[in-house]
Amino acid sequence: MPASLRPDTPIGIKYADDTWQAISTANDWGRCVLDALGDHTGAVLEDTALRHLVWFVPPGGVDGWPTPEPLRLTLYRAGDSLLVPRLNGYRGVNVWLRTPKANGLFTDPNTLRLGYGKPGRAAGSGSGTKPRGGVPLLRHPHA
Numbered sequence: 001m002p003a004s005l006r007p008d009t010p011i012g013i014k015y016a017d018d019t020w021q022a023i024s025t026a027n028d029w030g031r032c033v034l035d036a037l038g039d040h041t042g043a044v045l046e047d048t049a050l051r052h053l054v055w056f057v058p059p060g061g062v063d064g065w066p067t068p069e070p071l072r073l074t075l076y077r078a079g080d081s082l083l084v085p086r087l088n089g090y091r092g093v094n095v096w097l098r099t100p101k102a103n104g105l106f107t108d109p110n111t112l113r114l115g116y117g118k119p120g121r122a123a124g125s126g127s128g129t130k131p132r133g134g135v136p137l138l139r140h141p142h143a
Contacts, residue, residue, distance in 0.1 A: 005056070005105065011085040011094065015078075020105070021062045022076035023112065024054040029072070033115040034097065042107040043100040047083060049093050054082065056100075061109035073116075 002019035030053030
């Protein structure tokens with residue numbers, strides 16, 4: 001666990017550094033991605049005030065990610081701040097949907113990319129295709 005994200009520290013602003021980066025998106029689309037990834041995800045944080053879900057990725061994991069407007073992605077690189085709770089969460093503001101303890105901290109950026117918009121099913125529609133690794137592919141209806 002990177003020292004800057006130690007789960008035993010109180011809720012507070014953490015700064016991405018050379019040990020982690022993060023990707024967030026709006027709750028509505030983020031929930032579709034989370035469902036599609038299933039067990040193929042690392043830690044996931046929900047910020048209920050900003051209404052987004054956050055995935056942590058290893059350093060360099062956000063490099064080359066597009067930021068198309070419909071997906072409303074935010075990419076956290078070294079120096080960018082993020083409010084992170086303790087492992088037991090902080091109800092009312094931030095909560096872990098998948099804890100770093102249970103699932104590991106990082107989500108593979110390539111797997112996360114699959115959940116964000118390669119050809120497949122539309123968000124909220126029926127079944128999707130299952131590429132290698134069993135991750136259903138989604139297509140945002142406006143991407």
